[in-house]
Amino acid sequence: TQLLEQSPQFLSIQEGENLTVYCNSSSVFSSLQWYRQEPGEGPVLLVTVVTGGEVKKLKRLTFQFGDARKDSSLHITAAQPGDTGLYLCAGASGGSYIPTFGRGTSLIVHP
Amino acid sequence: DTAVSQTPKYLVTQMGNDKSIKCEQNLGHDTMYWYKQDSKKFLKIMFSYNNKELIINETVPNRFSPKSPDKAHLNLHINSLELGDSAVYFCASSPGVGGSYNEQFFGPGTRLTVL
Numbered sequence: 001t002q003l004l005e006q007s008p009q010f011l012s013i014q015e016g017e018n019l020t021v022y023c024n025s026s027s028v029f030s031s032l033q034w035y036r037q038e039p040g041e042g043p044v045l046l047v048t049v050v051t052g053g054e055v056k057k058l059k060r061l062t063f064q065f066g067d068a069r070k071d072s073s074l075h076i077t078a079a080q081p082g083d084t085g086l087y088l089c090a091g092a093s094g095g096s097y098i099p100t101f102g103r104g105t106s107l108i109v110h111p
Numbered sequence: 112d113t114a115v116s117q118t119p120k121y122l123v124t125q126m127g128n129d130k131s132i133k134c135e136q137n138l139g140h141d142t143m144y145w146y147k148q149d150s151k152k153f154l155k156i157m158f159s160y161n162n163k164e165l166i167i168n169e170t171v172p173n174r175f176s177p178k179s180p181d182k183a184h185l186n187l188h189i190n191s192l193e194l195g196d197s198a199v200y201f202c203a204s205s206p207g208v209g210g211s212y213n214e215q216f217f218g219p220g221t222r223l224t225v226l
Contacts, residue, residue, distance in 0.1 A: 031211050042115075042201050042217030043154070050211055086152055090215070097208040098167055099144075099215065101154040 003027060004089055004102035012108045016078050021105045023089035024071045032072045032091040034063055037104075043088055079109045114138070117202045117218035124192055125226055132187045132221045134202030142166075142208055143185035144215065145177060146201040154201070160185055161208055192225045199223070 005024045013019055023032065031050045035043035047056050049065035049072060056063045060083075062075040076083055090101040117134040124130055136143060144167070145157040159167035160179040174190045185202060202218040 030209070031213065033214055035215070035217075037152075040220075042203070042220050043215070045214055045216065048211045048214055088154065090213075092209065092213055097213065098159075098169075099156060099213050101156075103151070103153050106152070 003093060003100045004091065006087075006089060006102035006105050008105060009103065010106050012110070013079055014110050015080055017109075019076050019079060019107070021074045021076075021087050021107070022071065023073070023102055025093065026070065027093035028069050029091040029093050030069070032065060032069075032089055034072070034074055035088040035090065037086040037088060038084075043086075076107075079107075081109045081111050083107060084109050115202055115204055115216050115218040117200075117221055119221060120219065121222050121224075123224045123226065126192055126194060128192050129188070129190045130192060130223070131189070132200055132202075132223075134185045134187070134218055136183055136202075136204040136216070136218075138204055138216060140204035140206050140216070141182060142205045142212075143179065143182070144203040144205070145185065145187050146203060146217075148199045148201060148220070150198070158185075158187075159208075166208065189223075192223075194225050197223055197225045 034046045037043040047063045052067045052069045054065045060077045086104045088104045115136045142161045144159045148154045157171045158177040163179045176188045179185045199220045203215040206212045
């Protein structure tokens with residue numbers, strides 16, 4: 001059983017479209033991180049959300065942490081080819097400090 | 112440049128051999144990790160050291176042995192390599208453990224191919 005479920009698994013869209021990626025769990029997280037991984041490279045941290053209901057913006061990317069701190073979403077407005085990559089959510093649940101990663105959403109943005 | 116670096120980038124070897132991967136971070140972080148990313152891109156934690164002390168040891172064959180000579184270095188030695196060990200291995204560091212201290216900074220990865 002995967003602690004963090006990400007959906008969709010794959011997403012292929014045209015430049016300019018909007019999209020939302022979800023990260024869901026039945027466990028409560030003290031914080032959740034979002035990463036983007038490009039082919040042949042390591043994941044790069046995008047944001048950390050800590051407070052239930054928190055919304056953070058990073059240019060065209062909007063991250064939201066669920067009120068109960070069990071889920072999170074990433075919304076991209078007007079996607080660009082440079083947004084192409086594997087988006088991963090991660091966190092440590094309950095009192096654990098062991099980081100767990102979701103299986104990722106692979107996004108391709110076509111010019 | 113401040114970063115997490117690991118060597119080698121690519122490692123191709125025969126089954127049964129022993130190999131090592133080295134990792135160094137100059138971010139001043141207290142905690143370092145080894146992850147394995149399989150062909151389906153699933154990233155799974157293997158080990159973690161906090162200030163040179165082993166704090167996470169997930170279900171990993173004992174052919175894998177991490178070593179942390181100081182808090183800036185975490186190496187991974189693998190004995191008797193098997194075909195199933197083929198994967199990309201990532202080193203990472205974080206400021207500490209728990210909450211936002213878990214923010215991971217990853218190295219570029221080592222692609223291990225066992226023939």
